[in-house]
Amino acid sequence: MIRNVRYDAIVIGGGVNGLTCAALLGKAGQRTLLLERRDVVGGCAAEHELAPGFRVPTLAHRTGPLRSDVVDGLRLNEFGLSFMPAPIRFTALSERGPALAIHADVAKAAEAIRPCSVKDAASWPAFARSLSQVAGVAASLFARTPPDVDDAGTEDLWTLMRAARAFRALARDDQWRLLRWGPMAVADLVSEVFETELLRAAVAADGLLGTMLGPWSAGSGLQLVLHEANRSVGASTDSEVEGGPAAVARALGGAAARHGVDVRTGAEVAEILVSKDRAAGVRLASGETFEARAIVSGVDPKRTFGGLCDAEHLPPEFLWRIKHLRARGVLAKVNLALSALPAVTGATRDMLASPMRIAPSLDYLERAFDHAKYGEWSPEPWIEFVIPSVADTSLAPRGAHVLSAYVQWVPNHTGSRELGTGSRMAREAGLREPDDKGLLGNVVDTLDRYAPGLKGLVTAAELITPADLERGWSLTGGHIFHGELTLDQAFTMRPLLGYGNYRTPIPGLYLCGSGTHPGTGLTGGSGANAARVIIEALH
Amino acid sequence: MKYDAIVIGGGHNGLTCAAYLARARKRVLVLERRHVLGGAAVTEEVFPGFKFSVCSYVVSLLRPEIIRDLDLPSHGMELLPLDGTFTPMPSGDYLWRVNDHEKTRREIARHSRLDADAYDEYGRAMVEMGRFAKPILSMTPPDPTSLDPRGLLELLGMGKRFRGMRSHDRINQVQLLTMSAVDFLDQWFETDVLKATMSASGIIGTFLGVRSPGTAYVLLHHYMGEIDGSFRSWGLSRGGTGAVSNAIGDAARGFGAEIRTKSPVAKILTKNGRATGVALENGDEFRADVVVSSVDPRLTFERWIGEKELPSDFIEAVRRYKFRGSSGKVNLALDGLPNFTCLPGAGPHLRGAVSISPSVDYMERAYDDAKYGRFSRRPYMDIVIPSLTDTSLAPPGRHVMSCFVQYAPYDLRGGDWDSQREAFGDAVIDTIAEYAPNIKDLILHRQVLTPLDIEREFGLSEGNIFQGELTLEQLFFLRPVPGWAQYTTPIRSLYMCGSATHPGGGIMGAPGKNAAERILGR
Numbered sequence A: 001m002i003r004n005v006r007y008d009a010i011v012i013g014g015g016v017n018g019l020t021c022a023a024l025l026g027k028a029g030q031r032t033l034l035l036e037r038r039d040v041v042g043g044c045a046a047e048h049e050l051a052p053g054f055r056v057p058t059l060a061h062r063t064g065p066l067r068s069d070v071v072d073g074l075r076l077n078e079f080g081l082s083f084m085p086a087p088i089r090f091t092a093l094s095e096r097g098p099a100l101a102i103h104a105d106v107a108k109a110a111e112a113i114r115p116c117s118v119k120d121a122a123s124w125p126a127f128a129r130s131l132s133q134v135a136g137v138a139a140s141l142f143a144r145t146p147p148d149v150d151d152a153g154t155e156d157l158w159t160l161m162r163a164a165r166a167f168r169a170l171a172r173d174d175q176w177r178l179l180r181w182g183p184m185a186v187a188d189l190v191s192e193v194f195e196t197e198l199l200r201a202a203v204a205a206d207g208l209l210g211t212m213l214g215p216w217s218a219g220s221g222l223q224l225v226l227h228e229a230n231r232s233v234g235a236s237t238d239s240e241v242e243g244g245p246a247a248v249a250r251a252l253g254g255a256a257a258r259h260g261v262d263v264r265t266g267a268e269v270a271e272i273l274v275s276k277d278r279a280a281g282v283r284l285a286s287g288e289t290f291e292a293r294a295i296v297s298g299v300d301p302k303r304t305f306g307g308l309c310d311a312e313h314l315p316p317e318f319l320w321r322i323k324h325l326r327a328r329g330v331l332a333k334v335n336l337a338l339s340a341l342p343a344v345t346g347a348t349r350d351m352l353a354s355p356m357r358i359a360p361s362l363d364y365l366e367r368a369f370d371h372a373k374y375g376e377w378s379p380e381p382w383i384e385f386v387i388p389s390v391a392d393t394s395l396a397p398r399g400a401h402v403l404s405a406y407v408q409w410v411p412n413h414t415g416s417r418e419l420g421t422g423s424r425m426a427r428e429a430g431l432r433e434p435d436d437k438g439l440l441g442n443v444v445d446t447l448d449r450y451a452p453g454l455k456g457l458v459t460a461a462e463l464i465t466p467a468d469l470e471r472g473w474s475l476t477g478g479h480i481f482h483g484e485l486t487l488d489q490a491f492t493m494r495p496l497l498g499y500g501n502y503r504t505p506i507p508g509l510y511l512c513g514s515g516t517h518p519g520t521g522l523t524g525g526s527g528a529n530a531a532r533v534i535i536e537a538l539h
Numbered sequence B: 001m002k003y004d005a006i007v008i009g010g011g012h013n014g015l016t017c018a019a020y021l022a023r024a025r026k027r028v029l030v031l032e033r034r035h036v037l038g039g040a041a042v043t044e045e046v047f048p049g050f051k052f053s054v055c056s057y058v059v060s061l062l063r064p065e066i067i068r069d070l071d072l073p074s075h076g077m078e079l080l081p082l083d084g085t086f087t088p089m090p091s092g093d094y095l096w097r098v099n100d101h102e103k104t105r106r107e108i109a110r111h112s113r114l115d116a117d118a119y120d121e122y123g124r125a126m127v128e129m130g131r132f133a134k135p136i137l138s139m140t141p142p143d144p145t146s147l148d149p150r151g152l153l154e155l156l157g158m159g160k161r162f163r164g165m166r167s168h169d170r171i172n173q174v175q176l177l178t179m180s181a182v183d184f185l186d187q188w189f190e191t192d193v194l195k196a197t198m199s200a201s202g203i204i205g206t207f208l209g210v211r212s213p214g215t216a217y218v219l220l221h222h223y224m225g226e227i228d229g230s231f232r233s234w235g236l237s238r239g240g241t242g243a244v245s246n247a248i249g250d251a252a253r254g255f256g257a258e259i260r261t262k263s264p265v266a267k268i269l270t271k272n273g274r275a276t277g278v279a280l281e282n283g284d285e286f287r288a289d290v291v292v293s294s295v296d297p298r299l300t301f302e303r304w305i306g307e308k309e310l311p312s313d314f315i316e317a318v319r320r321y322k323f324r325g326s327s328g329k330v331n332l333a334l335d336g337l338p339n340f341t342c343l344p345g346a347g348p349h350l351r352g353a354v355s356i357s358p359s360v361d362y363m364e365r366a367y368d369d370a371k372y373g374r375f376s377r378r379p380y381m382d383i384v385i386p387s388l389t390d391t392s393l394a395p396p397g398r399h400v401m402s403c404f405v406q407y408a409p410y411d412l413r414g415g416d417w418d419s420q421r422e423a424f425g426d427a428v429i430d431t432i433a434e435y436a437p438n439i440k441d442l443i444l445h446r447q448v449l450t451p452l453d454i455e456r457e458f459g460l461s462e463g464n465i466f467q468g469e470l471t472l473e474q475l476f477f478l479r480p481v482p483g484w485a486q487y488t489t490p491i492r493s494l495y496m497c498g499s500a501t502h503p504g505g506g507i508m509g510a511p512g513k514n515a516a517e518r519i520l521g522r
Helices: A016-027 A068-073 A106-113 A118-140 A154-169 A172-181 A186-193 A197-205 A220-232 A245-258 A301-308 A316-323 A362-373 A439-450 A466-473 A525-538 B012-023 B064-069 B101-111 B113-137 B149-164 B167-178 B181-186 B192-202 B217-227 B242-254 B297-303 B312-320 B360-371 B417-433 B451-458 B510-519
Strands: A002-012 A032-035 A047-051 A054-057 A083-085 A088-093 A100-103 A239-241 A262-264 A269-275 A278-284 A289-297 A332-338 A356-358 A382-386 A401-408 A458-464 A509-511 B002-008 B028-031 B043-047 B050-053 B079-081 B085-088 B094-097 B234-237 B258-260 B265-271 B274-280 B285-293 B327-334 B353-356 B380-384 B399-406 B443-449 B494-496
Touching (some): A002 A016, A002 A525, A016 A032, A016 A068, A016 A245, A016 A525, A047 A332, A054 A401, A088 A197, A106 A118, A118 A172, A154 A172, A186 A362, A197 A220, A197 A362, A239 A245, A245 A262, A269 A301, A301 A316, A356 A439, A362 A382, A362 B360, A458 A466, B002 B274, B012 B510, B050 B399, B085 B192, B101 B192, B113 B149, B113 B167, B113 B217, B149 B167, B181 B192, B192 B217, B234 B242, B265 B285, B417 B443, B417 B451
Parallel strands (some): A032 A262, A289 A509, B002 B028, B285 B494
Antiparallel strands (some): A083 A239, A088 A100, A269 A278, A278 A289, A332 A401, A382 A401, B327 B443, B353 B380, B380 B399
C-alpha cells in the first residue's frame, strides 16, 4: 500500500541528529516525515522513571554540548531550552585525599590545582590555551561538509583553504602541537605537561569516553582535541542544558513540529526502498510504505547499509568496508535511586553538582581498558557520574537523589565475567548481598569506595550494557558514537573515504547520524551539516 | 689538520653518510667509540668459535641505490636468503609461511580457505601501498609550518600522488598509517595465528602492542623489498650484519675517508652557534667545517652540546623525544639444532625465522606486562639460526641462535636490569622450551642483552634499537623533533644522520644517504 502523501524527505531515526536534520529540512520548506522506532523521540537523549518518583537520564547525562548554530538556527530557546551555569567542568575524585575540581575558568582551575602541584598550576593556563587553539582548527571544520578528495569542487577547495588558513593562523608551536597531539597517546600528552597523576588521568579521560582506546593507545590524543573542539563550538560554554539531554530532545521535537515535520513514533523502518537506482521510500516493519525524494538515515552506517538496504544496490567493496567499520561499544550505564545525598570523599557541595570522575591514575585507566581487549569488563572501571538531582530537586522525592554513571570499559561481547543482573532491572534486594559479583554490584562497590556509605543508600538500580544499547537503541555494536572516532574514521573518512559528504552510493539516500562528520555525541552537528547538503540537493 | 666533515659514530648510517660525502671528494673522518665498526649492525665472536650478529640480525630494506652507488658486493657484502617464517603453536600445529607464494597459500588454506584467498588480495594491496610509500623513504621531509614554497610543493606533490591512487588504495593507505596492525589485518583474515605473526612486525622496537593504533604501517616493510626485485626485504648477511657495516666502511675508505675506532667523543666543539669540530675523551681535538652525528639526539645534544648552547624549546623537544627501549636480545651458542615438537627434525623451517607469536592475545598480554614495568613472562620472539645458512659462524655441527625478544621495558618497576638479567634470560629459554623442549640441553653459552646493556654497550639511549620509537608523532617531519626533520640542527653546520632521523631504523641506510645529500646541498 502506497500512501498518497508524498514527502520531500523521510528521516529515519529520531535521535538528536535525526531531529535536528528533520527540523532544519522542515524549516527550509521541505515536507518531512520523521520515523522513530521507539515510543519517544530523542534516542540517547532520554529520561525515564527508575522507581516511583525518581527520574533519571536513561543514557546520556550530558550533552555534546549542543552546537550553537543548531540552537540559534532552530531558535531552541523558544521551545524551552535554557542553560544553567556549570562553573566546574568536572571533579576528579581520589579515594583518600581531597577531590580536584577542574574549573571552566582558567585562573580558578589553576588555583584549585595549586595544592596538588605548583608546577602544574603554572602549566595549566598555557595548556588550556594551546588545547583550545589547536582544537579551534578542528572546530573550524566541524560545521563544514568534509571535502571530496576525488573530485574537489569549489566548495571543497574552499573548505581545504579554510583549514589551511586556520592552521597557518596558529602560533608555530601550536601548529606543531596539532600535528603531534593527534596521533599521540593521550597519556604521553598529559604526562609531558603535568606531574600530578590525578590531574593527568582526569584530563586524559576526556579523550577516552566511548572509545575502545586506553590512555596509552596511540591516537587517543585526537579524542582529547575533538572533545575540546566540541566545547568551543558549543552554544554556551561553561554551562549545561537545564533539564539535561531529555530537555534537548523536547526542544528539538518542538522545533520540528513548528516547522511542520510529521513525527511518527513506534514506526520501525524495515527497508529502504530503491527504485530505478534511487532511494525512493521506506517500508515499515508493519508493512506500511512511504515515498520521498530524499531518504535520510540517522541510523548508524553499519545498520543502514547492512540492515536496511538490499545489498544488491551497493558496490561489494563499499559493503566490505562498512562491515569493517569499527564500532565496538565499551560504555555501560548505571542509574541509581538513592535515599539521601551520598558523602563523596573530599567533594564540596559545588563539586557534587559537577560530573565526578573516578580515575585516580593513568595506570588505573589503562588497567580498566586492558580487560576489554580480552572481552571482559573491568573490575575497577573508569566511572563518570552525576547527581542531577542536586541542581534539579524535582527529579527525586524530597531529600532523595538520583545518580547516573557512565562506566568504562564494558565490551559488547563479554566473555568469562558474568554481567550480573542484565538490563533495565530495578533490584532493591539483591544489590546489598555481599556475593553479588556482577557488573552492577561491582560498579556500586567502586562508587562506594569513593563515596563511603553510598551502597546503603541505593533503593533502586539499573544497568544498561552495550548489548542493551544495540538491542534497545539499534546502535550497532552498542557504540554510542555510531562507530569509533579514530583518525581513520574521522572527517573525510567518516564513515568512509569518498562518502564523507553525507551522500551514499545510492542516489537520494543520505546519512545524518553520528556515524558522519563531525560525529561526536549529542551536538546536533552531523544532522545540521547533512541538512545543508540535502536541502541543496532537493532544490 | 682540518676535515671537511667529521661523522660521529661508525654504525651503518654514519658510514653510509661518510661514504657519500667522501665520494663527493670531501675529506671525511669517522669516529667510532668501540673497537669494531657497525654500531648495532655488528658481528662479534662473543664466545670462541661462535660469531654473532650481536644486535641487529637481519638486513631489511637496505636501499638498492646504496648497494649500487657504493658497490657493496665488491667490498664483501653478500646477502643470503632468509626464507620464511615458522610459527609453532601450543596446539601442536604450526603456521609456516615461505617466500613461494603458492606454497604459502596452500599452507594458509590448511587453516582457512577464506584466508588463503584473502592472502592474494592482501599481497596485491600491499604492493600498491609500497609503491606509494617507497619514494618517501628517500625524501627529505618538508616543514609544514614553514612558508618555504619548496616544502609546500613537496607536500602538494605527495597530496597529488595520494589523489592519483585508486580510491580503495587511498583508504588502505590512511588505514595503514592510523590503525593497529590487528585491526588492519582483521579486515582480511580470520586465522588468529596468521594475524598474530603478521602483526608482530608492527611492534618491533616500539612500546606499543599489536592492538595499538599506529602499528599497521610497518606491515608495509615486508612488501617494499619485493618491489626492489630482491627476495623480500629480509635477508641474512654472510659473516653477520657486521659484514654490511664493514663493506660500507671499506667503500668509504676507498673514497678516501679516514675511519678511527676506539675514539669516544667527549664534546662537539662550537663557536658562535656553529659546530667547528669534535673533542675526544682522550683530549684529542679534530676540526671540520661540518660535524655529522649518527648518534641519537639525547647524546648528541644533551651530552655533547649542552643545553646552554641550544634554544630552550629545542632542548625541551629533545627531552620529550621518546626512546623507551622495549626489546632485548638473547644470543645462544648451541651444541645442535632445536627440535620443535610440532614439526620435528632439522627441516628447512629452521632456515627461516621462527616466530613465537601463537595468538593475538598472547602478543597483547606480552605487551600488558611491559606497560606496568615488567618484562614479558611469555615474550614475543623472532628467532634465527644463521649458522644453518652461513657455516662460517659456528664450529661444525654447532650453531648460533639469535633471539630477538619483546617486551623488555627499559624502566623496570621493582628491580633493575642488573639483578633481573638472568631471570629474563630464563623466561626466554623457558618460552622456547615450550615449543622445542631439547633447547635446554643444547645451550653451550648464552648472552643476554637487556635494554640497559644495549644502552651501555652500543650507545643507544634507553636501549631503543631504532634510536627512538617509530610512532606516528615521531615520524617524517616530526622526526626527531618538530621543525628539525631536515637533518639540520639549531647549531649551524651540525647535522644528524642516524636512525633518529627520517625514515628511521633498520639496516636501511636511508638516513645516512639522505643526510649526506642534504649536506652536499642536493
